[in-house]
Amino acid sequence: MSRFTTGQYLRRSLRHHARSHIAVAIGVVVAAMVIGGALIVGDSVRxxxxxLTHYRxxxxxxxxxxxxxxxxxSVVALRQQPEFADHYSGEAPVLVFPASLERNADRRTRAAGVTLYGGDERLWEGALDFQDTPxxxxxxxxLNSKLAEELRAAPGDEITVWVELPTTIPRDTLLGGQEQQSSQELRLKVDAVLPADVIAGRFSLQPSQQFxxxxxxxxxxxxKALDLEAVEPSSRNxxxxxxxxxxxxxxxxDSARxxxxxxxxxxxxxxRMFRASLTLGxxxxxxxxxxSGRYASLESERMILEDALAKTxxxxxxxxxxPTSPVLAYLTNEISLVGDDTGKKFSMYSIVAGVPEPSQLAAPFGPIAAQTSPLGKDGVLLSEWLAEDFGIRPEDLKSEISNQPGxxxxxxxxxxxxxGELPEEEQxxxxxxxxxxxxxxxxxxxxxxxxxxxTDAKTFNDWKQPFPMQISRVTKRDDYYWAKYHAAPKxxxxxxxxxxxWSSRYGSATSLRLGTADGQSLEQSTKSFETDFLKALPMDSVGLSIQPVKFLGLQAASGTTDFSGLFIGFSFFMILSGLMLISLLVRLGIERRASEIGLLSAIGFSPSRIGRVLLLEQFSVVLLGAVIGIIAAVGYAGLLIYGLRTLWVGAVGTTELRLSxxxxxxxxxxxxxLVAASASAWWGLRGLRKLSPRELLAGQTELTERDExxxxxxxxxxxxxxxLLLLSVTIIVVVVGFGMPAKEAFSGLSWSTVLFFVVGMSTLTAALCAFAAWLDGDRFVSILGSGQIALLRLSLRNATRQRRRSLLSLALIASASFLLVAVAAGRRNPAVEAPNLESGNGGFLFVAESTTPLIHDLSxxxxxxKLDLPADRLFDLMTVASFRVRPGENASCLNLYQTRLPTILSVPDDMLESDRFKFIGERHRQGHSPWNLLKASPPDGSIPVFGDMNTLMYSLHKGIGDTIKVPDDTNPKATLRIAGMLDSSVFQGVLLMSEANFLKLFPEQAGFRYFLIGDRRFEKDGQALSKAEARELSDLLETGLAPYGFDVESIGDRLANFLAVQNTYLSTFQTLGGLGLLLGTFGLGTVMLRNVIERRAELALLRAVGxxxxxxxRLVLFENAFLLACGLAVGTGSALLAMLPHLLSTGADVPWLSGAGLLAGIFAVGLLAA
Incomplete structure (x- = not known):
């Protein structure tokens, strides 16, 4: 006789118990499919x-x-360098501007936030590699398809394009021409519309999955339209x-480069190559x-030398x-003699200059012998011309002998x-x-x-006035001086x-005088200076550093959200239900084989050997199920990707997702x-070791518990x-009877929210404890009655027979339904919320953005x-908070790409003292606003900034106290430190800093491009514009400021767009969690099957007695329905109690119908499973 081996037993056992093993394998397949599918979704999104980065x-x-x-x-010069031709091609000079467009046939159809590219065939055929459309x-x-759709434009339509008119002199400086046109209007005809599937149509330098x-x-x-074209010399110019x-x-x-x-x-x-092609121009x-030939002046077309350039x-x-000598020239309004009774000793619009202490000036800029004493802050040197006009003689000046004031x-x-205001100062x-x-x-x-x-005007009347001037007050002597000495300072x-x-954030000198080096002529010295200056130029600081945009885009594709982890979380109950199902099915199969295991033990097999054989048997089943499940995971992931492209597209903002x-x-x-399912199988086997062979042979599968x-x-x-119930009732009585302050407890949560969540959790726990106590009740009391009532009582008694199974099933269903209902009830719709100072809208009605910066105050x-807006009653009621903008990447939850440098806004000074918006961890106190933290000066030199919680935690992965390194216009290594966190605010996707710090870091950002608009009466008496007035105000602003690309949006709609992602995640969790709960009902059915198998003799006896x-x-169905209904009722009721403050709030957007339908469907499927 051949020896009976473990392998033989294993093979025969697998065949003999195939049906129960198939059931276990199905549970493993579900777990593997869900886990693998979630990981594949993460791969697919990345x-x-x-x-999309390659397409973009x-x-x-x-x-x-x-x-x-x-x-x-300079681009042509770059191409001519040998190293460039060896490794690069497709170089294209381009003009890039933010723009706003309007369709001429319908002056109300506008599109803001447009990127306008000006290019020729070098862009079209070289950089874009696009030849299908001329x-x-x-x-x-x-136009690309997205823009054409928004404008409802087609080829042949006429449209108007507005772009900011370039200016070398910053507009918000004295000579910047604030009164002059700031945007240029272009009237164009649509040549073509790029279809959505054309790669060039989604070209963008900003990492975003949205079109x-x-x-x-x-x-x-x-x-030509922007005065940037080439112009050959002429007699006139x-x-x-x-x-x-x-x-x-x-x-x-090559791809490596x-x-x-x-x-x-x-x-x-x-x-480096581009630097070599640059000139000072x-x-x-x-x-x-x-x-005079003594020196040369390094000056800027911007009228001010930037500090970084002057330092270099x-x-x-x-x-x-x-030798060097900086100069700061300035245009004055009037210089007059103090004490002049005639009123005739004045000079209009004179140029003056600040120079280093004249008494210390050396050749070729000095010495200056006419000075009597150091100038300091209250001294001045006059030109001979102006002194003569004022009748001042050298002997009138203060001297050491006379000691009389001059x-x-x-x-x-x-x-x-x-x-943009121009207050007049005098000294x-x-x-x-x-x-x-x-x-x-x-x-x-x-x-x-x-x-x-x-400076090139012949007379004052020929000036291109930078601000309103009183030309009538210009004297003949002023005109004569201008004709002879032009712009020489007086x-x-x-x-x-x-x-x-007179210095500004743009710089503190208008020119730098350069003398000659020893032994060189002025021409030789300036030539050497220009060569060395361009070599030493800090390209990052002056904004001329070339960036590896595709490499950075591919790095950012790792994403801000781990979709693998996210979908594992969404599918948590599916995984848990699958593992519970595995454990229950393994236990059920083993219990059916209790006598077989008892026989093995009785004939000499040790408990450890029996355990190893059974575990190996189950592992074989788990292994097969895991293999099939991982294959099925690809199909499941495909369904999830389809869901993300359709039902849940709000979570990703694009339909361009591919399975990978x-x-x-x-x-x-x-x-x-394999690990999780094997652990579940082991859990199902673990209790049998405590039973004796006699008990196993008798079919017993659990230890008997004593009544005491x-x-x-x-x-x-x-x-x-x-x-726990007393605690819940006490909290409710205190909150309802005495009220709770609408303040933060922690992490942005109010006390009422926290306390009611405690009430909900306490009620859930209390209900489960009460049910567990009921299961421990006296089982030997007679059941009296007849008919359906008696049958129902008998089914309830049967539910207590296997206490652990019943409690586990009910706890799983109650917990799952609690989370599902609580999550579904957490949906918000900010569009219906009223203005509130301590909320995400900060008491404002609108958020607006402009393509061209506004210099002047809308308030x-x-x-x-000055902005050419007509007088209107609604404008008088309007209050506006204006923010400067340093453009960056969108760091809101609407952008899946990882953000390197978010957009930064400057907070106006008056908001720093306000009580607007809700903060996390910081509260508005009397005389102190959290906004004041932006004024702080940390000892490490970092710049304090605020951000919205969602932006900081989920996009930037930063918390309070963390730092962000920011390349800026003047210091590429500036450090921002998170000093505060806003709660669910309109500022998602951006960082906020004080205006003083903003102007220091980003001096190039002139004007304001981000606005919050509200009713000025709101802070005083709570009044706000009606819906009709709000719509009218929005139309007035968009129409009147159309040349600036002014786009107004309800602040509620903006918040709703941000929350669309969160609400979509909640819907996804509700759907996948519902599937998990559904799977849990099959687990409950498995429990019932175990009970029925164990009670076969009992059920046979019932049939025998009639x-x-x-x-x-019906007896078995009532038992299952009771557990299922109790679990759903306990979980749902506790969840509604926990979410009561939110349910009673204005912005609650609870999907009552779909939620009730989901719970009803689960109940129905649970009954069918029974």
């Missing part, structure tokens, strides 16, 4: 984002987009003008030799041993306010010297930079003092399932349940007049 950027690997307009020829004509525009709004126009036509662009796109010849391991080095290499700089220039000059002058000048100075007009300072027009329209001040009055299963994810899912033990446990459970009548089969079926 790979889809990577694919097409052939563009590296890009430069700058606030500077550099020569188009490039735009000189009078035409090509952008894009328009393409002809480069030369756009340059002898200066040659070169064509300019503000962007450069480059493609690499384009978006692979060499991409960062490649971008640095391109930046690309930086809006020029070196102007002085007519001084360092280079020092290395070349060239004559004084009064200087009036404009300061530039934060919102009095003592005259401490008179400078001859042929000396070192006076009479030198080279001290004032060239300002087109001013008065001189100490440079440090002048910087305190990585082997590593399949392996991880397989391993996770049950009674003691019942008492403990009843006492604990009563205490004031003067500001609205019970009909239908009555016995």
């Amino acid at each position: 790979d889809s984002l990577r694919l 950027l097409n052939a563009v690997d590296h890009a430069l987009v700058s606030h500077r307009f550099f020569r188009e020829d 490039p735009p004509t000189s009078g035409g525009v090509v 952008p709004k894009v328009a393409f126009v002809n480069l030369q036509a756009l340059q 002898p200066q040659r003008k070169l064509a300019r662009v503000n962007a450069l796109f480059v493609r690499a010849r 384009g978006h692979g391991v060499q991409a960062v080095e490649s971008a640095q290499e391109l930046t 690309d930086l809006h700089l020029r070196l102007m030799p002085n007519s 220039a001084e360092q280079v000059a020092t290395e070349l041993k060239m 004559p004084k002058i009064r200087v009036k000048y404009h300061q530039v306010g934060s919102k 009095t100075f003592e005259v401490r010297g008179i400078l001859p007009l042929d000396g070192m300072l006076a009479g030198d027009p080279g001290l004032t930079p060239t300002v087109p329209g001013i 008065a001189f001040f100490d440079l440090d003092a002048a910087r305190g009055w 299963a990585q082997p590593s994810s399949l392996a991880i899912g397989f391993a996770m399932t 033990t049950r009674a003691a446990r019942r008492g403990r459970l009843q006492r604990f349940s009563r205490r 004031t009548v003067t500001g609205r007049l 019970f009909r089969p239908s009555a016995i079926r």
